[in-house]
Amino acid sequence: MTDSSVMPLHMRRVEFDPAPELAAAREEEGVKRVPSVYGGGAEAWLVTRYADVREVLGDAERFKIAPQTIARLPGAPELTKEQLAKINAGNLIGVDPPEHTRLRRMLTPEFTIRRMRRLEPRIKRIIDDHLDAIEAAGSPADLVPTFALPIPSLVICELLGVPYEDREGFQHRSSRMLDMSVPAEERVGLQFQARAYMEDLVQRIQADPGEDLLGMLVREHGDDLTTDELIGIGSLLLFAGHETTSNMLSLGTLALLRHPEQLELLKKEPERIDGTVEELLRWLSIVNSGTTKVATTDVELGGKKIAAGDLVICALPAANRDPGLMPDADKFDLERGAPGHVAFGHGVHHCLGAPLARMELKIAFPALFQRFPGLRLTENAPQFRSSSIVYGLSSLEVAW
Template identity: 60%
Template sequence: MTQTNELPLQLRRTGLDPAEELARARDGEGVVRVETPFGLPAYLVCRHEDVRRVLADPARFSSALTPFPGSGQMSPDELAKMQAGQLIGLDPPEHTRLRRMLTPEFTVRRMRRLEPRITEIVRAALDDLERAGKPADLVAHFALPVPSLVICELLGVPHADRAAFQDRSVRMLDTSLPMEQRVTAQREDHAYMAGLVARAQADPGEDMLGMLVREHGDDLSTDELIGIAKLLLLAGHETTSNMLGLGTLALLRHPDQLAMIRDDPAQVEPAVEELLRWLSVVQLLPPRTTTTEVEIAGQVIPAGSFVLCSFPAANRDPAFVDDPETLDISRGAAGHVAFGHGVHHCLGAPLARMEMRIAFPLLLQRFPGLALADPDEQVDFRVFSVVYGVNSLRVTW
């Protein structure tokens, strides 16, 4: 299914691939003018080296100076509450202060302690998929519940609330919706998280929110706690769930590589890295704002300009990897920007990697005859979402 040209360039795809015009922009000018999802003009950076340069330089490409989504519909007080704790919209040293409190919870060593529980969650989801009977929706029974339950347990969020926060996150990320609807979803999300934080402050548990209250309660405001919880919950389930759905689709279209992951444990880790590169489900981060005049790919960008980075274009850059359009799980693709780069490199990357490393082999071993239940052209892609994926994926076995 190919998206139409009504989409902004930075969101255009042809199935699993970046649109041809996005590749042409990368291989030609390298930087092109586009509009942000909020209708503001921006420069879209498409080459791998240039994307890493932008992301590595918060002094010249600021996150904090970029308007918060929907800020024009909020009072100054509400806007301050919405922005508090949102690491993705902060620059050092404020970003550094908050991230330092969270980093110990997302180390590879700490994530390994979660491995037995994540394995239990994956196996339970596979049981549910089998009980649903074939054909069944892999997204509803596997790709979505696995990461959402993991992040719910990590944060102390009642799993019964999963459907509601999934609905809110879809509305917040869907650029086709009017801004009023997206702001409403933000407000609903903020109110929900405020209730969770209040309960954690009254009775801190063993989850991450409880830890933050106990160990950093004097250093974090209530609004910062709410903002941190909002970001972790959204990022912790949206990205990985779409990687599991889209990654399964990619492997079903490449049965030789699917078999390698299913049958050889040594192939799993490089396969995860290559799937991250090749799929680039996070299409772009919020715009940066230039603090001074800069030059990228020979183009002068004035101070005060918005800059977007295209992860799908950068990760398929032939200057980054040979034969970038080919999915090759043996290469590993070290250096991809699927998790970003620099100070805003995804905090939860070790958790996401572990979930995929466990989930893909268990799925393929449990259902060795896994196959699409519908023709390729009927796959329902998330067309207007900043986080790309499939709305559903009916499979049989």
């Protein structure tokens, strides 16, 4: 496991918690100068308090997405303007309004709560099938490869129209791309591999669009979206749709097992599942920061003067544990329902797939604990992904 202290400050954790030095930055300064993740001696402002994070994320005029991408990391090869434009085309988290507004408007109808409810029976079947397989294989089991990873992957594959048999390839690529300990040159290469895969898939869908999301985009918006934009949309949704929910499933299961009194309350009062999921989202905050921003004008934030052109990073785990958000914010308490957390971001870039993620979590956790009421951890300690941009587990062995 990578030493957390070598990670950028906003990514440092001690198991479930933001590292003490990250919590201290929130308590002492709120807005703090830190080395930029893009290296080269540059610095960025790290924003750690809830109110300040909401202000940054909620203002797409004063805080725009920084033009840097994974391709600009130290050690990465120089890319041409054309290559960078290809990488960013259709990437909702890489563009601001009005471009972001145009793309999101086409996608939003597919991610409404009403549309997600249509998927509910299929998601239940997928979860039950995987629980059947775990039960048949017998105790013990590693829940990461048998439960947490395959379920969101299958759901997003079916939603997008991606062949599920390709999952090992895209899971490997995305895991390596998110790993800060992997050399930047390799991560950039993987990014282009991922695009090449999606380019081939999009061309097939353009020739014969089905009833899935990418097919719908080709049929209904084919004249409004370039092929590069379709590739970017597909790549982002595939990447985000399995990495995030997968890590929430594994880390959330561990959190519940480590808080037996909370788990017992959920079992006795299953109607608390909505509040439980919100509290898990807040307390775990698996996405460390979202996109890096750049100030477009001189701004005062948290008592610090941020100059136009300065980079700004929002520490979501620190913000969601801010005593200014709620009392005793470091405690996991499913009874409070975690109102107002920023685990899905905030503002125009609030996570498009939030309704789908919530639905998968609300179905999966109760189903797991109903099937295996005696579920418990084994002596093999869970393995945390401490160097990953999306926090989670690489292993979670359980018995029953």
